[in-house]
Amino acid sequence: MTVRMKPVxxxxxxxxxTAAILGKELAEAGQxxxxxxxxxxxxxxxxxxxxxxxxxxxxxVRHAYAQDVSVQTITFRNFVGQQALxxxxxxSFLPGEGVGGGATHWNGQTWRFQPEWFVLKSWAEQRxxxxxxxxxxxxxxxxxxxxxxxxxYTFFEKVMGISGAPGNIKGQIQVGGNPxxxxxxxxxxxxxxxxxxxxxxxGQAAAQLGYRPFPVPSANVTRHYTNPFGAEIKPCMxxxxxxxxxxxxxxxxxxxxxxxxxxxxxKNFEMRxxxxxxxxxxxxxxxxxxxxxxxxxxxxEVFQPASMVVLCAFAHHNPILMLQSRIGQPYDPETRTGTVxxxxxxxxxxxxxxFYDGEKRINxxxxxxxxxxxxxxxxxxxxxxxxxxxxxxxxxxxxxxxGRPIYHHPVxxxxxxxxxxxxxxxxxxxxxxVSLGFHGSSIPHPNNYLGVDPTYTDAFGxxxxxxxxxxxxxxxLMARYITEKMAGIAQAMGGKQMSVGWLDDHYSIVPYQTTxxxxxxxxxxxxxxxxxxxxxxxxxxxxxxxxxSSVFPQNAGYNPTDTVGALAYWAADAMxxxxxxxxxxxxxx
Amino acid sequence: MSAQNLLIAALVFMAGAxxxxxxxxxxxxxxxxxxxxxxxxxxxxRAVVVGVYAVPPGPDAGPGSPAISPQAGACFQCxxxxxxxxKAAVFPRLTDQTYKYLFDSLQDYASGVRQNAVMTPIAxxxxxxxxxxxxxxxxxxxxxxxxxxxxxxxxxxxHGAALAAVGSATRGVQGCINCHGPxxxxxxxxYPYLAGQYARYLEGQMQAWKTGQRKGDGFGVxxxxxxxxxxxxxxxxxxxxxxxxxRTVTPEKAEHxxxxxxxxxxPSPSSAR
Numbered sequence: 001m002t003v004r005m006k007p008v009x010x011x012x013x014x015x016x017x018t019a020a021i022l023g024k025e026l027a028e029a030g031q032x033x034x035x036x037x038x039x040x041x042x043x044x045x046x047x048x049x050x051x052x053x054x055x056x057x058x059x060x061v062r063h064a065y066a067q068d069v070s071v072q073t074i075t076f077r078n079f080v081g082q083q084a085l086x087x088x089x090x091x092s093f094l095p096g097e098g099v100g101g102g103a104t105h106w107n108g109q110t111w112r113f114q115p116e117w118f119v120l121k122s123w124a125e126q127r128x129x130x131x132x133x134x135x136x137x138x139x140x141x142x143x144x145x146x147x148x149x150x151x152x153y154t155f156f157e158k159v160m161g162i163s164g165a166p167g168n169i170k171g172q173i174q175v176g177g178n179p180x181x182x183x184x185x186x187x188x189x190x191x192x193x194x195x196x197x198x199x200x201x202x203g204q205a206a207a208q209l210g211y212r213p214f215p216v217p218s219a220n221v222t223r224h225y226t227n228p229f230g231a232e233i234k235p236c237m238x239x240x241x242x243x244x245x246x247x248x249x250x251x252x253x254x255x256x257x258x259x260x261x262x263x264x265x266x267k268n269f270e271m272r273x274x275x276x277x278x279x280x281x282x283x284x285x286x287x288x289x290x291x292x293x294x295x296x297x298x299x300x301e302v303f304q305p306a307s308m309v310v311l312c313a314f315a316h317h318n319p320i321l322m323l324q325s326r327i328g329q330p331y332d333p334e335t336r337t338g339t340v341x342x343x344x345x346x347x348x349x350x351x352x353x354x355f356y357d358g359e360k361r362i363n364x365x366x367x368x369x370x371x372x373x374x375x376x377x378x379x380x381x382x383x384x385x386x387x388x389x390x391x392x393x394x395x396x397x398x399x400x401x402x403g404r405p406i407y408h409h410p411v412x413x414x415x416x417x418x419x420x421x422x423x424x425x426x427x428x429x430x431x432x433x434v435s436l437g438f439h440g441s442s443i444p445h446p447n448n449y450l451g452v453d454p455t456y457t458d459a460f461g462x463x464x465x466x467x468x469x470x471x472x473x474x475x476x477l478m479a480r481y482i483t484e485k486m487a488g489i490a491q492a493m494g495g496k497q498m499s500v501g502w503l504d505d506h507y508s509i510v511p512y513q514t515t516x517x518x519x520x521x522x523x524x525x526x527x528x529x530x531x532x533x534x535x536x537x538x539x540x541x542x543x544x545x546x547x548x549s550s551v552f553p554q555n556a557g558y559n560p561t562d563t564v565g566a567l568a569y570w571a572a573d574a575m576x577x578x579x580x581x582x583x584x585x586x587x588x589x
Numbered sequence: 590m591s592a593q594n595l596l597i598a599a600l601v602f603m604a605g606a607x608x609x610x611x612x613x614x615x616x617x618x619x620x621x622x623x624x625x626x627x628x629x630x631x632x633x634x635r636a637v638v639v640g641v642y643a644v645p646p647g648p649d650a651g652p653g654s655p656a657i658s659p660q661a662g663a664c665f666q667c668x669x670x671x672x673x674x675x676k677a678a679v680f681p682r683l684t685d686q687t688y689k690y691l692f693d694s695l696q697d698y699a700s701g702v703r704q705n706a707v708m709t710p711i712a713x714x715x716x717x718x719x720x721x722x723x724x725x726x727x728x729x730x731x732x733x734x735x736x737x738x739x740x741x742x743x744x745x746x747x748h749g750a751a752l753a754a755v756g757s758a759t760r761g762v763q764g765c766i767n768c769h770g771p772x773x774x775x776x777x778x779x780y781p782y783l784a785g786q787y788a789r790y791l792e793g794q795m796q797a798w799k800t801g802q803r804k805g806d807g808f809g810v811x812x813x814x815x816x817x818x819x820x821x822x823x824x825x826x827x828x829x830x831x832x833x834x835x836r837t838v839t840p841e842k843a844e845h846x847x848x849x850x851x852x853x854x855x856p857s858p859s860s861a862r
Contacts, residue, residue: 047754050767224813232761236810237768248767 001062002293003302006289008032011292011306013277015039015320016101017561018547018568019312020255020263024229025572027268029580034304035312036275036294039098043256044070048246059245065105065442066094068316072458074316074465076509080333080447084466085455093515094509099271100255102515103312103561105244107369107401108219108252109557112153112566113433114144115182116371117441120554125390127489129218137345137474138444138551143525143534146182150568152573154185155582156565157217160253161225161233163190165216170178178214178377182535190222193236198362198434199373201354202398205492207418211375216397218370219253219561231258240402275302278460279325280309282541288329289544307583308575310545311521311584316344316450318550319520319531320465324454327532330538331449333468339531339539340521341450343468345555347516348394348440348475350483350503354495356432364403366434372399375489378482379557380441390477394440394557396486410435413499426579434493438486440479441557442518450520469498470507516560518552526589533587535574536567542585545571624715626725628686634726638664638717648703664723667707673733674787677754680791684733684836689778691724693805702805704797735785749829754821760817765826773830788831795823802835 001455009025012019015037027033032490042048058064065088067073075084096102115347116123120139124132133139167177168189174187192215195203203213220236227233236251263269263427274297283302291305310316321329322340331342356362374397376382385391411425447499453466471479490498524530527539536551538544547568549560556563578586616645640663652764668674683691697703698712699720753773756764765783771778774786782790797803798815806812815823 043757045761045763049755049764051771226811234763234813235810237810239767248763250761250763275664543826 003296003300004154005302005304006308007291007305008034009306010308010310011304011461012281012310013292014101014312015099015271015273015312016096016312017103017255017259017315017565018445019310020100020103020259020570021565021568022310022312022547022575023269023271024259024263024266025569025576027263029577030268031308031377031580032268033263033542034270034272034306035105036277036292036304037099037271037273038276039096039273040270041099041273042104042246042252042546043227044246044248047202048248049122050248053245054239054241054395056404057107057356058557060407063090063094063155063244064248065096065098069095070459072460072464074320074467075453075456075467077468078468078470078506084245084453084455084468085577086453086464087509091510092513093455093517094512095317095515095562099260099273100246104246104254105258106219106254106515106561107243107250107337107355108163109370109372109399109559110157110160110217110219110256110562111395112181112217113146113377113556114180114381117554117556118142118144118149118528119144120380120391122201128385128391132385136445136472137391138446139391140343140444140522140524140529142553143464143523143530144570149563149570150182150185151361152566152569153562155228156562157326158189159221159227159229159258160565161190161221161227162188162217162256162562163222164188165192165215167214169284171527176214178376179212180379180382188217189227190225193218193222193371194238195351195373196362196366196400197360198364198398199371200359201434201493202436203373205377205489205494206373206396209489210389211371211377211489213375216370216372216399218368219521220247220370221251221253222503227258229259229262229263230449230558233257236368237351238366238368238371240365240367240400240404242401249567253531259487264587269418273297277313278462279451280311280321280544282325282327282544287541289541303584306317308475308543308545310547311550312547315441315517315549316465316467316520319344319450320452322521322531322546323450326460327538327544330451332450333447336446339527339529342529342531343444343519343522343553344450344469344517345442345444345519345552346469347442347514347518347555348392348438348471348479348503350438350440350479350486351501351514352436352483352486353412353431353499354436354490354493355412355436355497355499356521357436357496358428358432359496360432362400362434364400364408364433367400367402369401370399371401372510373395380459384408387403388477388481390443390474390481392443392475392478393556394435394438394478394482396438396482396489398434398436422431435543436490437515438482439557439559440475440482442555443472443474443478444519444554446476448472467509471503475505515547516555518555518560521546522553523548523551524553525587533585535578535586536571537574537579537586539585539589542552545575547571592733597631599656618731624689624721628718629688629721629725631722631725631729633719634722635726637723638668638670640665660690664711664727668727669733670705670728670730671727671733673728676736676787677791679787679789682786683727683797684734685782686728686777687778687781688724688728690781691727692720695720695724697803697805698838700805702803704802735834738834739788740834741832743776746824746832747828748822749825749827752818752826753829756823757818760822762817762849765830768799772833774835782835783815783830784833786830786837788827790828791830792823796820799823 009031012035077084165177277294289309328340329338331338380393415425453464521531667680672684674680775782
């Protein structure tokens, strides 16, 4: 029998970054808010303290802060027609579980998207002509512009205490920053990180080749800083245990440090942990969500009535919840109709390594998640795609994220995989290898989507979500072109040997790549091709909202968190200033 | 990005690219030169420790090494030849501290970011080479024994241990262990060794961080932590670290050996007076 809870104004599905943002803002606007988090509570003190936190086996190898796939997972296949199989171990990406979600165990690389990304389709058509791209490249405009989002980027960066070198303030290009970024109204709240030796070697070679290196904007905060709410963030100690760990120093911007204390202190807000949301309940006649059904810590099925429901779960989980709740029209790859699950995108990553064979001392353990030097000369808006046949791009960076013993042992190609030869190679290369990464965009394709699996079910008996994904041709061309550029920089860095990891195979869900899953419940201007409007409000049920990177129509060549945070504040503003005063659709289709 | 912006970016880049590499290279070299343990000499350091001021400076010491007057105190009078310090007089143990930590401390005393009536004039009288030598000498001392543990209220010790292990949620303070290591063994070369350090010294230093008499940890971390803690908490955590004794730790092999050049004869401490 279902337990029925006292109604609340707002039910948030999830207890991560966007739930913390909305929880605080809506509670302060007088709404009663419940956040339903499938995992447990955790705080900097005592949960993130050393030496237990620096347990690489527990947190990195066994994914203590990521989703428990024995309870619920997804099935995966590369293309339509293939048999999808359950992902029984985490690999390619690590959805967070527990309060703070992925923003607790993230690295902290905090990039704004270039303005072009938000109007990608119209920008590409205007610049390169209508026939430039195949019909298969289903890129879209977001329904929002960079200029509209800019104040929210700025605010989110202040909340998180982002540390970086500005490259463009109100159109004025700044020395030392990213000259290709969109104009920002203010500099970063904190100065950039001290650069690593690997970053220096990369930056030196890149500058020689005519590129413009700069320090990566970071949520590993560089000094004592008080955010607009009064939260105090402390300086990073460069210990190299950011992702997938919690930060013991209050130095990595996370919901626990920056936002949640102010939500939890508000009596209107409740964080209800160990609450596994199964579906959104909704009224077919009135076309409004009526609440959510979840399983609580005692295993009881509970119904939480709410006047407003916001999906703040992991990227692919939001559209899967909508599919399981039968909200909206599921996307069908055969007919290419329907919206929920459409335009699932990811990130196109390649890498290169420069081996100095003991000649340089990199000290990879002096590290931080967002400690890196990058160039943005090959992001989408930075270069000319004419004659290249693809759209998109990304940044190239030398990150020094960690020298952890299990994780970090770069060896050249051809090294034995085990035994004495491997050990000798690790010993030789551990301290004198620089890794470069290309962080490429992901363009949607009609065959890449999220659906519901016909065969497999989760621990609650619900069908699993099903992911169909492979790297589209556009992204393979893009990765080839820019990986060549990256290889050129690697060559110029003057190592003894180098290796380049080309994108030359199908997407595999097994090796870790990145947790930048995007799309599936995308925002846009047309209900036929998007799930939510420009305010992240569902076209179908006006009191249902979707947060996070689920709403990206395509993924840019950057890490998504800055945009996720900015969009959450943008949506919160619309809820409080427009929706709560007069509930109903904020955009008429 | 408009064509105009691209042009501006290109112009800025011409200036920016060279600035990038030169600045980075310069700052790196200066820092390395100041620390250069390869130029430190344990035996010359011993001469500084015992107060033999007439020791010929090393070939790279530079001219005009100032002499310290004996009244200002040779290191060993307070810190001992083995770096044991003096518990009663609140002179800290230097045994087991790293070369870098000791050198930084002398630099901080000399520059005034760390203030102490005894150490400030001594540090000001030393040149960089003498600081390197004396730091290398004490960093090499590993054998000083520990005094018996004081009898302290177990509740205070337990309170201190909890602060050391996990910090305090109410004060927003992280555990000491994150940087100072398990059992207070420190995290070489930057974070100092705490196990068995004298409680009154530790408490005094925490108070110095709190009142601003001591600064200079780069990020202001200790200052921030000390300001957040109450006097009782500072007392408890100081008592805790004074009470613990390190487990046996295998020392790391030094990558650079100190100079083995022939040395001037070292007089015994008594002859130096």
